[in-house]
Every structure is written in structure tokens, then in C-alpha cells.
Amino acid sequence: MKSRPVRELGENRVVSRFRALASATFGPNVVVGPGDDAAVLRVSDERLLLLACDMMVQEIQFRLEWAEPRQIGWKAMVANLSDIAGMGGEPAAAVASLGVPGDLPEEVAAGIADGLVTAASRYRTSFVGGDLVGSPGPIIVDVAIMGWVEPANLLRRSGAKPGDALCVTGRLGASAAGLVARRHGLEEANSSLLAEALRAHHEPTPRLPEARAIAGSHLASAMMDLSDGLAEDLPRLCGESGVGARLRAEAIPIHRACSRVANQLGLNDLNLAITGGEDYELLFTCPPEVVSELSVAVLEATGTAITVIGETVAEEEVILLDLDGMEQPLGRGFDHFAAPS
Amino acid sequence: MKSRPVRELGENRVVSRFRALASATFGPNVVVGPGDDAAVLRVSDERLLLLACDMMVQEIQFRLEWAEPRQIGWKAMVANLSDIAGMGGEPAAAVASLGVPGDLPEEVAAGIADGLVTAASRYRTSFVGGDLVGSPGPIIVDVAIMGWVEPANLLRRSGAKPGDALCVTGRLGASAAGLVARRHGLEEANSSLLAEALRAHHEPTPRLPEARAIAGSHLASAMMDLSDGLAEDLPRLCGESGVGARLRAEAIPIHRACSRVANQLGLNDLNLAITGGEDYELLFTCPPEVVSELSVAVLEATGTAITVIGETVAEEEVILLDLDGMEQPLGRGFDHFAAPS
Numbered sequence: 001m002k003s004r005p006v007r008e009l010g011e012n013r014v015v016s017r018f019r020a021l022a023s024a025t026f027g028p029n030v031v032v033g034p035g036d037d038a039a040v041l042r043v044s045d046e047r048l049l050l051l052a053c054d055m056m057v058q059e060i061q062f063r064l065e066w067a068e069p070r071q072i073g074w075k076a077m078v079a080n081l082s083d084i085a086g087m088g089g090e091p092a093a094a095v096a097s098l099g100v101p102g103d104l105p106e107e108v109a110a111g112i113a114d115g116l117v118t119a120a121s122r123y124r125t126s127f128v129g130g131d132l133v134g135s136p137g138p139i140i141v142d143v144a145i146m147g148w149v150e151p152a153n154l155l156r157r158s159g160a161k162p163g164d165a166l167c168v169t170g171r172l173g174a175s176a177a178g179l180v181a182r183r184h185g186l187e188e189a190n191s192s193l194l195a196e197a198l199r200a201h202h203e204p205t206p207r208l209p210e211a212r213a214i215a216g217s218h219l220a221s222a223m224m225d226l227s228d229g230l231a232e233d234l235p236r237l238c239g240e241s242g243v244g245a246r247l248r249a250e251a252i253p254i255h256r257a258c259s260r261v262a263n264q265l266g267l268n269d270l271n272l273a274i275t276g277g278e279d280y281e282l283l284f285t286c287p288p289e290v291v292s293e294l295s296v297a298v299l300e301a302t303g304t305a306i307t308v309i310g311e312t313v314a315e316e317e318v319i320l321l322d323l324d325g326m327e328q329p330l331g332r333g334f335d336h337f338a339a340p341s
Numbered sequence: 342m343k344s345r346p347v348r349e350l351g352e353n354r355v356v357s358r359f360r361a362l363a364s365a366t367f368g369p370n371v372v373v374g375p376g377d378d379a380a381v382l383r384v385s386d387e388r389l390l391l392l393a394c395d396m397m398v399q400e401i402q403f404r405l406e407w408a409e410p411r412q413i414g415w416k417a418m419v420a421n422l423s424d425i426a427g428m429g430g431e432p433a434a435a436v437a438s439l440g441v442p443g444d445l446p447e448e449v450a451a452g453i454a455d456g457l458v459t460a461a462s463r464y465r466t467s468f469v470g471g472d473l474v475g476s477p478g479p480i481i482v483d484v485a486i487m488g489w490v491e492p493a494n495l496l497r498r499s500g501a502k503p504g505d506a507l508c509v510t511g512r513l514g515a516s517a518a519g520l521v522a523r524r525h526g527l528e529e530a531n532s533s534l535l536a537e538a539l540r541a542h543h544e545p546t547p548r549l550p551e552a553r554a555i556a557g558s559h560l561a562s563a564m565m566d567l568s569d570g571l572a573e574d575l576p577r578l579c580g581e582s583g584v585g586a587r588l589r590a591e592a593i594p595i596h597r598a599c600s601r602v603a604n605q606l607g608l609n610d611l612n613l614a615i616t617g618g619e620d621y622e623l624l625f626t627c628p629p630e631v632v633s634e635l636s637v638a639v640l641e642a643t644g645t646a647i648t649v650i651g652e653t654v655a656e657e658e659v660i661l662l663d664l665d666g667m668e669q670p671l672g673r674g675f676d677h678f679a680a681p682s
Contacts, residue, residue: 003446005443024462026469033470102346136479
């Protein structure tokens with residue numbers, strides 16, 4: 001085997017190799033293995049068990065100069081809660097592994113713990129244990145979560161049919177705006193929209209009630225959470241479903257904090273909203289004739305608007321129809337092996 | 342709050358602060374939270390769910406110069422399987438988060454994955470997913486595992502009563518011998534015992550059948566796995582049970598590979614066997630009158646011998662009675678915030 005670095009191979013190809021290996025270990029109770037927001041195991045007729053994990057490493061997913069310790073813990077827990085949301089489920093319990101250098105000030109470790117616990121508590125998830133180890137450098141926060149979903153409410157990435165409406169909850173790009181604001185050293189005090197972008201980036205909200213409303217309606221065909229950005233995540237949903245997508249640029253609900261920050265920095269807000277990760281909104285599909293019913297159901301249950309951003313198609317290609325009607329392949333979102341930001 | 346580094350605080354005190362925080366999040370179904378080998382959740386009358394995680398970080402828990410990639414993956418999975426064993430349970434499914442630097446050769450990542458999958462498969466555990474992220478430096482392998490245990494078979498650290506017999510499965514110190522052999526650059530080809538020590542260190546065995554035999558006998562009062570060494574782990578079991586212990590030096594079953602390596606390097610084999618971690622043997626207690634029955638049951642079911650190494654006492658102090666009948670407080674085992682080895 002030629003020795004190539006994993007960076008060249010790319011995240012998706014490394015993951016697909018893992019999947020092939022892992023499938024050989026599956027017992028008869030495995031309903032969904034790697035490749036979805038969470039794994040699914042059959043444990044009784046009434047409910048399926050969900051299991052997922054999500055790791056955050058200092059200098060890759062967070063910086064101590066940018067985020068408060070409690071925000072780091074909060075976000076690590078939310079990334080996992082969002083994985084449970086992506087399947088239409090409810091979280092139950094979480095554990096966390098922390099790797100910390102021995103010289104880390106005590107209050108930083110305590111702050112991270114506080115954030116983990118606060119997020120777990122906020123979303124009725126029992127924080128039941130973990131592991132604490134030394135680290136030769138970066139702080140490492142890895143949360144594993146389990147939850148439940150009724151078989152009828154389970155939503156996977158693989159259920160989309162050609163011709164389905166492509167929808168998202170809420171608005172996109174606020175988290176990405178917060179990140180570029182940090183990179184460019186914009187100050188929080190400058191505007192309330194900037195503060196909103198920074199809050200979206202550091203203290204995201206998992207769309208758990210929205211996920212339950214979508215799943216409970218039994219109207220949606222596929223779902224996932226948007227953790228790496230639409231440009232990265234939509235092709236994954238399409239790949240699992242064996243469909244393509246036509247995304248309509250003018251329909252993307254760009255968060256106004258994203259537009260504001262983009263404008264201030266001379267960036268394209270649509271691009272930021274599509275390629276930026278960590279919005280933790282839900283991406284889902286449903287037959288076009290139920291969009292209205294589903295929208296009303298979610299809005300009434302949660303107060304959150306959903307937006308149709310395009311449709312799935314039979315050709316397995318993900319196309320962005322831009323404002324001028326030009327077609328272009330969708331750009332890339334967050335790649336975990338890109339250079340640290 | 343005075344800013345102290347976590348190293349000064351020590352692993353046990355950091356963990357106990359986490360525990361206090363975490364307990365506020367517990368739902369009514371939490372049977373055991375942090376502080377045992379795994380958390381325990383009530384999900385039905387017939388069985389309890391076990392949840393644990395265990396992280397390994399390059400330069401702290403492993404070195405690429407010493408271990409083959411597949412051994413790193415194997416051991417990370419075994420550490421988790423051993424946590425399930427420590428509760429008397431059976432593993433069901435695992436997920437793993439991998440943090441790898443972008444320049445890591447592809448075959449190293451593939452080797453780690455292979456080791457994870459091989460260990461999962463060997464112990465009938467479905468490897469159902471995970472997370473892959475970049476790392477600015479060390480390779481990080483964090484596995485989270487879930488399993489099951491019947492309520493009657495659950496064994497906790499907290500069940501020991503004064504006067505119980507203190508027992509271990511197998512023999513201690515082979516893994517520690519493998520580690521010091523690596524540190525001193527001893528070569529594998531030198532002897533079959535050295536090879537055994539290195540194998541024990543890099544490819545440990547989780548005591549799952551032994552755990553099921555001990556738990557299924559309903560004769561034991563408390564149990565945990567020995568991951569950080571008897572000197573570190575025994576005080577934890579005693580602390581949870583509110584007892585002390587008198588450990589008899591002459592009764593410790595020192596692995597012959599440990600004695601051989603210690604002899605070769607001029608080290609004390611008893612000290613190595615007591616303070617060395619990662620044997621993944623089981624430490625358990627039972628009333629003295631059932632030791633014989635329990636020993637036979639475990640031996641017949643698994644072929645593994647158990648050894649009585651002392652007894653628990655009411656005074657909350659852990660004492661080593663050495664070969665000359667002298668009493669000394671038990672030394673320390675592996676501290677995750679000690680300097681990298």
C-alpha cells in the first residue's frame with residue numbers, strides 16, 4: 001500500500017473505509033451502523049436505541065482565546081444532542097472523555113465541565129460519567145450520547161426520494177459568521193447582530209423539539225443535522241438516499257447576522273451560509289404535497305420556521321442554482337483535515 | 342478562585358468535582374452515575390443499560406514507536422470492554438472518535454481501525470460508528486461502549502463489606518513489565534516471557550467470561566476492573582464501599598513475565614505488579630465463606646484462577662502487609678497527570 005497521508009484521502013473516504021470494516025462486526029440488532037447522525041440498535045418493539053459520539057479538539061474545533069471554557073463544554077454536548085435530533089430522537093444519557101494537559105488551570109477544566117453539565121441538564125440528558133486523561137498538548141472533549149426513538153419516528157439520511165422537497169429549520173450561516181468574526185478580530189460590542197453571530201457559534205442550540213415535531217408528523221422522508229455545512233452535508237444525505245439535489249440559492253434562509261458580518265468583511269453571505277458548519281439546524285426532505293402541513297406542524301409546536309431550499313432529483317448530482325439561474329456544483333463545507341483555522 | 346493547574350489537584354479530585362456537578366443532571370432512570378466502571382441506566386425490568394468511555398492519547402497512553410497501529414485500536418476497545426466486564430455485564434455496541442493529524446500515513450489510521458474492529462468482533466460487540474476529526478498533534482482514540490446487565494448480576498464498586506475476601510482474576514504485572522521493557526529498550530527476541538509481557542501490554546484481554554461467571558454466581562459483593570493498577574484502583578473500590586483493606590504482599594499473584602523483566606532490570610516485581618496499570622484483570626470481593634465455591638465456579642467456566650489477596654476491614658485505610666509482616670500504606674498506581682512516560 002502506498003503511504004499517503006489521511007489529508008489527501010479526505011474525511012469522507014476515510015469514513016467510508018471504516019464503514020466497510022465495521023459492518024463485519026454487526027450483530028442482528030444493528031438497524032443503522034456508521035454513516036448516519038447516530039447508530040440505531042433494536043432493543044425492544046417500542047423503541048430503538050441511538051448511539052453517537054462527537055469529538056472537539058483544541059486548535060481544530062475551538063480555541064481558548066475565542067471561546068469561554070463553559071462554551072466549549074456546552075458546544076461539545078450540543079453537537080451530540082444534535083446528532084440525536086438528526087434521527088428524530090430524544091436524548092437520554094451522555095458520557096464525556098476529557099483530555100487535558102497537566103498544566104491547564106483548574107478553572108478552565110471546571111468551566112468545560114460546567115458547560116457540559118449545563119447543556120445536558122437543559123435538554124434533560126443525564127450526564128452519567130466519563131474518563132479523564134492527560135494530554136500532551138490540546139484539550140480534547142469527546143462526548144458520547146445515547147437516546148431513544150420510536151421505530152415509526154426514526155428518520156435516516158437514506159429515505160429521500162427523487163422529487164422530494166428539501167427543507168431546513170431556521171436560518172443558516174450565523175455560526176460561520178461568528179467564526180469569521182473571531183478570525184478577523186471583530187469586537188462583540190460593535191453590534192447586536194455580531195453578538196448574535198458569536199453566540200450562535202459558541203453557544204449553539206440543538207433542534208430537539210423541531211426534530212420531534214418533524215419526526216412525529218410522519219411526513220418527512222429523510223433527515224440529518226447540519227454540522228459541517230450544507231455544502232458538505234447535503235451531498236451526504238443525497239449519497240445515502242441515492243438521489244441528487246437542486247438547491248436554489250435565492251431560497252437559502254441566510255441568517256441576518258451572517259449577512260451583516262459578511263457585508264462588513266466583504267465576503268459573500270450565501271457562500272458563508274452554505275459552506276459554514278455548526279449551525280446545527282436540521283436538513284430534511286418530504287414529499288412536496290406535505291410541505292405546508294409539515295411547516296405548520298413544526299411552527300405550531302416549536303415556533304421555528306422551516307424553509308424549502310430546493311428539491312431532490314434522480315440524477316445523483318448536487319447542483320446549486322444561483323441567483324442568475326446558472327447551475328454550479330455545490331462547493332465544499334468543513335473538511336476536518338483542512339488546515340486549522 | 343486561585344488558579345491551580347489540574348496536575349496539582351490530581352485525577353481523583355478533578356473526577357470527584359465532576360461527579361458532584363453531574364449528579365444534578367440525573368433523570369429518574371439513573372442507577373449508577375460517574376465513579377464506577379460504567380454508568381447504569383434502568384431501561385426495563387429485565388436488564389440495565391451500561392454506558393462507559395475510555396480515551397487513549399498518543400504520548401500518554403501509547404507511542405507509535407512502541408505499539409503497532411492495530412494494537413492501539415485493539416487496546417482502546419479492550420479498555421472499554423473491560424469497563425463492561427467490571428460491572429458484570431455483556432458488551433453490545435461501541436462507537437469511536439478518532440482524532441488524527443492530517444499528515445498521518447493512511448496505513449496507521451487503517452491499522453488503528455483494524456484493531457478497533459478486530460477487538461469488537463472478537464467480543465461480539467457491534468462497532469456502529471463514530472467521529473473522525475483532525476488533530477493538531479497527538480493521535481486520539483476515544484471509544485464509548487454500551488452493554489447490558491441483568492439487575493441481579495450488577496456488581497458495583499460500592500458493595501464490599503468489612504471482612505470480605507479481596508480477590509483478583511489471573512496474575513498481575515505483565516502489562517507493567519511490558520511497559521518498562523519498552524522504556525528500557527529490551528528486545529522481544531530475548532525471551533518468550535518478555536514477548537508475553539509485551540503482548541500483555543499491547544494486546545490485553547478483557548475478562549468478560551470471568552466477569553459473567555463472577556456476576557452470575559451471585560456470590561460476589563463488589564467488583565471493578567484493574568486499569569490503573571491495584572495501588573490506585575483498590576483504594577477507589579474501598580472508598581466507594583466505605584471500607585479499608587489489608588492487602589497481603591505474599592498473596593499477590595505476580596505474573597512470571599513481570600518477575601522476569603523486573604529481575605532483568607533490577608526492579609522490585611511486587612511493586613511493579615501493584616503499581617502497574619492496564620492488566621485489565623478483575624478485582625472483586627466476596628464473603629470469605631464463599632471463596633472456594635466462587636473460585637471453582639470461575640475456574641470451571643473460564644479456566645481462569647482467582648486468588649485471594651487480602652481482606653476488607655472496617656477502618657477506611659488501605660494497608661499493604663509486606664513479606665516481613667510490616668504494614669505500609671499502599672503506594673500509588675498510574676496517575677493520568679503524572680509526567681508522560
